[in-house]
Structures are given as structure tokens and as C-alpha cells.
Amino acid sequence: MRIAVVGAGRVGVPTAASLGRLGHRVAVTDVDARRIETLQAGTVPFHEPGLEELVREGQASGRLRFTDDLADALDGPEAAFLCVGTPSDPEGAADLSALQSAADAVAMIAAGPLVLAVKSTVPVGTADRLADRLGPATRVVANPEFLREGRAVEDALRPLRVIVGTEDPAARELMRHIYDPLIDDGTPYIETDPRTAEVAKHACNAFLAMKVSYVNALARVCELAGADVETVTAAMAADDRIGAAYLEAGLGFGGYCLPKDLRAFERAVAALGYDFGLLREVDRVNDEAVDAAFARIESALDGVSGKRVALLGLAFKPGTDNVTTSPALALARRLASAGATVSGFDPQAGANAKAEVPEVDLAGDPYAALERADCAVLCTEWEEFRELDPARMRDVMALPVVVDGRNALDGDALTRAGFRYMRMGAAP
Ligand code: UDX
Numbered sequence: 001m002r003i004a005v006v007g008a009g010r011v012g013v014p015t016a017a018s019l020g021r022l023g024h025r026v027a028v029t030d031v032d033a034r035r036i037e038t039l040q041a042g043t044v045p046f047h048e049p050g051l052e053e054l055v056r057e058g059q060a061s062g063r064l065r066f067t068d069d070l071a072d073a074l075d076g077p078e079a080a081f082l083c084v085g086t087p088s089d090p091e092g093a094a095d096l097s098a099l100q101s102a103a104d105a106v107a108m109i110a111a112g113p114l115v116l117a118v119k120s121t122v123p124v125g126t127a128d129r130l131a132d133r134l135g136p137a138t139r140v141v142a143n144p145e146f147l148r149e150g151r152a153v154e155d156a157l158r159p160l161r162v163i164v165g166t167e168d169p170a171a172r173e174l175m176r177h178i179y180d181p182l183i184d185d186g187t188p189y190i191e192t193d194p195r196t197a198e199v200a201k202h203a204c205n206a207f208l209a210m211k212v213s214y215v216n217a218l219a220r221v222c223e224l225a226g227a228d229v230e231t232v233t234a235a236m237a238a239d240d241r242i243g244a245a246y247l248e249a250g251l252g253f254g255g256y257c258l259p260k261d262l263r264a265f266e267r268a269v270a271a272l273g274y275d276f277g278l279l280r281e282v283d284r285v286n287d288e289a290v291d292a293a294f295a296r297i298e299s300a301l302d303g304v305s306g307k308r309v310a311l312l313g314l315a316f317k318p319g320t321d322n323v324t325t326s327p328a329l330a331l332a333r334r335l336a337s338a339g340a341t342v343s344g345f346d347p348q349a350g351a352n353a354k355a356e357v358p359e360v361d362l363a364g365d366p367y368a369a370l371e372r373a374d375c376a377v378l379c380t381e382w383e384e385f386r387e388l389d390p391a392r393m394r395d396v397m398a399l400p401v402v403v404d405g406r407n408a409l410d411g412d413a414l415t416r417a418g419f420r421y422m423r424m425g426a427a428p
Helices: 012-021 033-040 051-061 097-109 126-134 152-157 169-178 180-184 194-225 229-237 258-271 277-301 327-337 350-356 366-370 390-396 411-416
Strands: 002-006 025-029 064-067 079-082 114-118 138-142 162-165 189-192 308-312 341-345 375-378 401-404 420-423
Touching (some): 012 025, 012 079, 012 152, 025 033, 033 064, 097 114, 097 138, 126 194, 138 169, 138 194, 162 169, 162 194, 169 180, 169 189, 194 229, 194 258, 258 277, 277 375, 277 420, 308 327, 308 366, 327 341, 390 411, 411 420
Parallel strands (some): 025 064, 114 138, 162 189, 308 341, 308 375, 375 401, 401 420
């Protein structure tokens, strides 16, 4: 089938490349002509493992192409996938202006009837409202993405589920045709109405955020009680009704999606008349995690003013160069405004972090970041930080203090090397 993908970002490119791999002919377009030019040259302008290879494979096979001309992308496809951003507005609700203008442009330019699949995360009711706005020639389908950064290729090629929301039988048929190879592979394929599909997406991300905040609230409880959150979560994870995933205590969740989707979901249901206060609590507890790490550092150093604190990891999670709402940067800002000198290293996200928080003294390797530091804080659990040599760390640092903001380091090895080692969710 011929498909147009509108939006060449972290959702659009993996979506398009995977549709190419499934055998479709895909044209990707974006309002950012420079981004398109970069992609035409076979370069993916962000860090996503395996994506560049998949893009190049698609280009070589002739099934994937990039164009800065929307009319060119819309020349002949049966479906267009909308993959544009839906950022937060000042109240935390989803700002749908980019989505609406992309949808308007597609509807205006498309030569014939078209299925418009909304991949972007949107508040419930958006597909219905777009359908009213665009008229009957454009059949709007809610088809939310569930791509994890760092695993987007795997999530696009082998999704945990595909959910398609439409009440139009022809659109449902066409979407099934698009996803046929995945359905044949046994991918759970859920057909429903657009509103249910939209709620399902927000429900998944808000639930994941809730798990993380639940465990971080337990971390605060354990710190006060002299208990150990790691053992508490091991006991929880042994129960498969609870599950082991998203039970890691630490600095909390960040990224493009979880924080924004949590707030957008709360705002969307508030507009419908439901007060989902639980979601506001999840947000509050998440902020508390950074406060708790800051308090640990402050008490270990007897105040942070004039002290040097080294942050190991700046990305919101390992495997990405993304620093959007990264807890590491929230902590960096907090430390800098309390008068600390903040150094930092990240294997991928250094430049992005520096652009967001210029106060961070960016180092080229972890030991350089630790040079003369009074305290090291693990903010992102990149594998390479687990392999740091405690003796060498001790040699370069001014004081032997480690706050493990992700409970990922070998505390015993650090303690043996003479460090004061503190992790989240255990008495200091
Ligand atoms: C998320 C969803 O997982 C994905 O399905 C969705 O469509 C996009 O949003 P992503 O933003 O890539 O994906 O992040 P994810 O891997 O889910 O992690 C989110 C945050 O939670 C990270 O900051 C991570 O460090 C944090 N986290 C995760 C924890 O603090 N503890 C955990 O146990 C798990």
C-alpha cells in the first residue's frame, strides 16, 4: 500500500521505516526542510538504536522516501499517518495546534478520499473532533503509538499491541490491511472506537507513571522507617499480579511522554467532569523524588553552596540523547541555584543538556566530571557507569561521597573503596 507519514520526528521516522519494512511504499514529510534533507542523506537526526540502518534499508529498497513537499507525499496514498508533536500548553493540556494544522493541510491537499491515522498522543475526543472539522472525505482513525525511546525500532516492528479506533468499516479494513504482517505474526490487534483507543494510550502511560511514583513514595517511606525499598520491590515483583517492570525507585520519570501525557490525561478528563486526583498525586510524588536526592546531597555535604557536585548521566533515561524533563536536569538546576558548582557527563545527551542548563560544566568522560567533586550523583543508569573503577573515582574526587539516584551502582564495592554510599529508599 502507499502511505504518507506527516512528521519526521521520534514517532514519525520509526513508524515510517517500519511500515516500509512491512512492505508498504512510504513517503515521509515534515515542515522542517532541513530535517528532511538530513533524512534524505540517510542520517537520522536523533539517537535511536537501529533506526538509521532501517531507514537506509528502506531507502535502498525504494519503499521509503523523504520529501519536504506535502503535496508530493500525498500524491496517491490511501492512508496518511499523523505523527506530529502534541506538547503541553501552559495549563498542562495537550496543545493540538500542530496536529490541527497538519490535518487541515492533508485534507486540503489530498486528491481523493483518505484514511487519516492519528499516531500522535491526543486527548479523548480528538479524532471525533478532527472528523467533524475535516468532513466525510477524510476518515479519521485513532491509532496511538507506543514507542519507547531507545527501543523504538523494536516497538515499531514487534509491537506489544496495535490499537485501531474507528467506526468506519472501510477504514477498519484498510488499517487491518496495513498491519496484516503484524497480525499474522500474532501481535495483539485491538479494534475499537476512536475514543476508546485514545483513552487506552493515556491510560497506559499514566499507569506506568503511577507505578514509578508508587515505588518512589515507598522509597520515602523506607527512608523514614529505616526499611529497604529494593527488598520491598523484590517482594512485590515476585507477585505476577504486580509485575516487576517500572518498579525501580530513583529520581523519577521524565522524557517527552510520561510527564506530558499524565497531565494531558488529567486535563482531558477534568474537561469531561471527572476529577482524576490520583494523577495529580503521581505528578507531585515524581517531583518529590528530585527533592529527596537534593536533600540527601545537602545533608551529606552539610550544605551545597560552594561545593562541587558531579552528575553521572543527564538523559532522562539510558539509551537516549533526550533531556526533555530529565530529572537529572531538574537536580542540576536545583544544585546550581543553591550555589553548587555542577559538573556532568552523559554518553549521548551532553550537548542537549548543556543547551538546556548552561551552568553544567560538561566533561568529556566520567572521571573528568568527577575531578575535584565533593559528591557524585548517579542520575541516569547507563551501563558504563556500573563499570567505573571505585579506586580511580576515589583518587580524582575531593570527597568520597556517592548518591545513587537510580540504585544501580555496586554499593558494596564503593563502600569497600572508602566511599560513603547512599541510595534512594534506604536509610543514609
Ligand atoms: C514511554 C512509554 O513507555 C511508551 O510506551 C510511550 O509511548 C512513550 O512514553 P519513554 O518516554 O521512552 O516511553 O520512557 P520509558 O522507558 O517508559 O521511561 C519513562 C521514565 O520512567 C524514564 O525517565 C525512566 O527513567 C523512568 N522509570 C522507568 C523509572 O524511574 N523507574 C522505572 O522502574 C521505570
